[in-house]
Amino acid sequence: MEAKDGQAWLGTNGYGSRREEDGVCHDDSATPVRANTVDELHSLQRKPQVVEDRHRLQLQSISASLASMTCGIGPKLVNGDPARKKEMAGKAVTHHQHHITVPTITVSDSDLKFTHVLYNLSPSELYEHAIKYEKGSFITSSGALATLSGAKTGRSPRDKRVVKDETTDDLWWGKGSPNIEMDEQTFLINRERAVDYLNSLDKVFVNDQFLNWDPNNRIKVRIISARAYHSLFMHNMCIRPTYEELENFGEPDFTIYNAGQFPCNRYTHYMTSSTSIDLNLKRREMVILGTQYAGEMKKGLFSVMHYLMPKKQILSLHSGCNMGRGGDVALFFGLSGTGKTTLSTDRNRILIGDDEHCWSDNGISNIEGGCYAKCIDLSQEKEPDIWDAIKFGTVLENVVFDEHSREVDYTEKSVTENTRAAYPIEYIANAKIPCVGPHPKNVILLACDAFGVLPPVSKLSHAQTMYHFISGYTALVAGTEDGIKEPQATFSACFGAAFIMLHPTRYAAMLADKMNKHGATGWLVNTGWIGGSYGVGERISLAYTRKIIDAIHSGELLATSYKKTDVFGLDIPTKVEGVPSELLDPINTWEDKDSYKLTLLKLADLFKRNFKVFANYKKGGVSDLADEIAAAGPNF
Ligand SMILES: Nc1ncnc2c1ncn2[C@@H]1O[C@H](COP(=O)(O)OP(=O)(O)O)[C@@H](O)[C@H]1O
Ligand SMILES: C=C(OP(=O)(O)O)C(=O)O
Numbered sequence: 246m247e248a249k250d251g252q253a254w255l256g257t258n259g260y261g262s263r264r265e266e267d268g269v270c271h272d273d274s275a276t277p278v279r280a281n282t283v284d285e286l287h288s289l290q291r292k293p294q295v296v297e298d299r300h301r302l303q304l305q306s307i308s309a310s311l312a313s314m315t316c317g318i319g320p321k322l323v324n325g326d327p328a329r330k331k332e333m334a335g336k337a338v339t340h341h342q343h344h345i346t347v348p349t350i351t352v353s354d355s356d357l358k359f360t361h362v363l364y365n366l367s368p369s370e371l372y373e374h375a376i377k378y379e380k381g382s383f384i385t386s387s388g389a390l391a392t393l394s395g396a397k398t399g400r401s402p403r404d405k406r407v408v409k410d411e412t413t414d415d416l417w418w419g420k421g422s423p424n425i426e427m428d429e430q431t432f433l434i435n436r437e438r439a440v441d442y443l444n445s446l447d448k449v450f451v452n453d454q455f456l457n458w459d460p461n462n463r464i465k466v467r468i469i470s471a472r473a474y475h476s477l478f479m480h481n482m483c484i485r486p487t488y489e490e491l492e493n494f495g496e497p498d499f500t501i502y503n504a505g506q507f508p509c510n511r512y513t514h515y516m517t518s519s520t521s522i523d524l525n526l527k528r529r530e531m532v533i534l535g536t537q538y539a540g541e542m543k544k545g546l547f548s549v550m551h552y553l554m555p556k557k558q559i560l561s562l563h564s565g566c567n568m569g570r571g572g573d574v575a576l577f578f579g580l581s582g583t584g585k586t587t588l589s590t591d592r593n594r595i596l597i598g599d600d601e602h603c604w605s606d607n608g609i610s611n612i613e614g615g616c617y618a619k620c621i622d623l624s625q626e627k628e629p630d631i632w633d634a635i636k637f638g639t640v641l642e643n644v645v646f647d648e649h650s651r652e653v654d655y656t657e658k659s660v661t662e663n664t665r666a667a668y669p670i671e672y673i674a675n676a677k678i679p680c681v682g683p684h685p686k687n688v689i690l691l692a693c694d695a696f697g698v699l700p701p702v703s704k705l706s707h708a709q710t711m712y713h714f715i716s717g718y719t720a721l722v723a724g725t726e727d728g729i730k731e732p733q734a735t736f737s738a739c740f741g742a743a744f745i746m747l748h749p750t751r752y753a754a755m756l757a758d759k760m761n762k763h764g765a766t767g768w769l770v771n772t773g774w775i776g777g778s779y780g781v782g783e784r785i786s787l788a789y790t791r792k793i794i795d796a797i798h799s800g801e802l803l804a805t806s807y808k809k810t811d812v813f814g815l816d817i818p819t820k821v822e823g824v825p826s827e828l829l830d831p832i833n834t835w836e837d838k839d840s841y842k843l844t845l846l847k848l849a850d851l852f853k854r855n856f857k858v859f860a861n862y863k864k865g866g867v868s869d870l871a872d873e874i875a876a877a878g879p880n881f
């Protein structure tokens with residue numbers, strides 16, 4: 246390129262302000278930076294945090310949390326990133342080097358080291374830690390943080406243990422219960438293992454946050470973990486304190502020690518694998534060993550709420566919740582994968598929460614501050630709001646993406662089918678903040694029936710609502726890798742047997758009472774198969790299910806005409822706006838009518854057998870209703 250052309254080019258590309266009178270190019274159009282070295286320049290970039298006494302108090306409180314049970318004194322803690330220490334060396338900037346030391350006679354090497362505390366970091370800081378130190382962390386094309394949860398890509402309910410002592414006598418123990426017992430001593434052994442592991446690290450992440458948007462029944466939780474992924478996940482999923490709230494946080498009501506990278510010791514009593522999730526309600530602590538699946542923390546805290554809230558006559562619910570513009574609230578119960586998150590996230594309604602709620606005398610409140618959506622086969626067209634929520638700050642677990650463009654392929658199951666996105670609830674455009682609402686008008690029970698015999702929608706009597714709530718049915722198709730399989734029926738009491746702490750009838754009695762008092766209507770919606778079981782039929786389209794849900798919300802379905810089905814005795818509408826009427830009765834969509842009847846009876850039999858244990862249960866407060874509820878199940 247010739248000089249002349251070069252000058253002409255210079256003059257038109259935006260650098261026109263360069264002075265060239267003396268023939269020399271001066272690069273002085275802007276004020277120069279006040280720095281003599283690159284390091285000095287970099288130190289200008291970040292505004293230091295103001296040192297306050299609260300840092301010292303927080304460190305003391307965290308040190309107490311991390312104290313070993315045997316020596317009773319917490320580790321030496323330093324606020325801030327260990328990597329910044331070297332950078333700051335020899336500088337006057339000591340704001341990140343606040344530490345606490347307890348005068349002791351050092352008897353072990355671990356007393357000589359410092360552990361850095363990364364306290365309530367921002368998403369930006371957590372991204373940087375994840376990307377720098379945690380293999381498998383990447384920024385996707387939409388700005389989300391892609392992470393890997395390691396060997397476990399789902400929860401491990403068989404490894405959950407609950408300490409049995411005088412405070413937990415009234416829990417649900419024994420057959421069918423999710424609460425596998427453990428003694429206090431074993432809990433302390435696992436706790437010590439987790440604490441030693443965390444203290445052996447250079448740095449730990451600490452989140453101090455809240456649960457429950459009902460200000461009168463809010464609890465303070467502390468999560469101590471070793472991964473930025475875990476800290477960002479909980480930042481998104483719990484309620485984020487304001488600066489002032491954090492300043493006055495004080496001591497937590499409940500603490501999680503997440504040492505998920507480190508296994509439990511299989512020689513320890515009660516251990517049946519290298520994973521253990523241990524809940525101690527008296528100590529108000531949970532220990533996680535041997536699993537990095539982040540959902541374990543979220544659902545672990547949910548178990549705690551299932552214990553604490555009913556004590557205050559507040560019903561804890563494994564349900565999604567949204568509200569119409571006119572203030573009508575709907576609950577969506579259902580087991581994993583049945584549509585709580587998908588259907589509570591609705592363009593035309595305000596989202597209160599996707600998974601965990603409380604129903605008190607004042608109405609509904611979300612327990613969490615975020616949502617945890619399944620991402621498998623996610624599409625922008627079908628689920629635009631969830632799609633748009635997957636942006637900077639969102640944790641994307643176990644997804645597969647293009648190495649170069651970082652576009653996520655949501656159809657890809659090579660890591661797991663349980664791919665997930667965790668995002669703060671305000672990432673959904675029409676979220677209700679604070680996440681509270683009035684008493685529900687509709688209670689929708691979701692079942693993904695892969696047998697394809699339950700109607701797409703039925704209106705439930707009061708007794709039927711209780712029957713199906715206690716049954717907690719869904720049927721999914723087991724692992725895809727072994728080819729086509731029979732649908733697997735699952736019955737999970739209260740649509741959340743893995744999380745409830747008291748006998749199911751206790752929650753059912755409260756639900757019956759509240760629905761009665763506030764005049765809520767129960768519905769059963771099958772988000773699963775039509776036209777045959779898995780392998781023959783197909784899953785009902787999300788578009789049709791949304792039409793059905795719209796008709797429930799609008800009141801259209803209360804006004805329409807109904808007919809009763811055989812066997813299950815369900816009332817099904819003859820017409821739903823926007824849904825072909827022949828779909829509404831499953832017998833119409835099955836080509837092989839004999840096979841339909843056999844499958845229907847088979848499912849009814851599974852329901853009957855499952856319900857036997859509850860039919861005779863007289864202890865929980867619904868005993869007077871027991872016969873009526875049992876009679877509301879299938880008859881054949
Ligand atoms: N008709 C339907 N209704 C609801 N969800 C459906 C339907 N068809 C397919 N799906 C898919 O099923 C999954 C439901 O999962 P999700 O809403 O996360 O369940 P939950 O929150 O109850 O665990 C989503 O991936 C959704 O796209
Ligand atoms: C996070 C979970 O909940 P869900 O699938 O109901 O969203 C889970 O069961 O691990």
Ligand SMILES: [Ca+2]
Binds near residue numbers: 585586600617618619
């Ligand atoms: Ca969900």
Ligand SMILES: [Mn+2]
Binds near residue numbers: 585
């Ligand atoms: Mn859920």
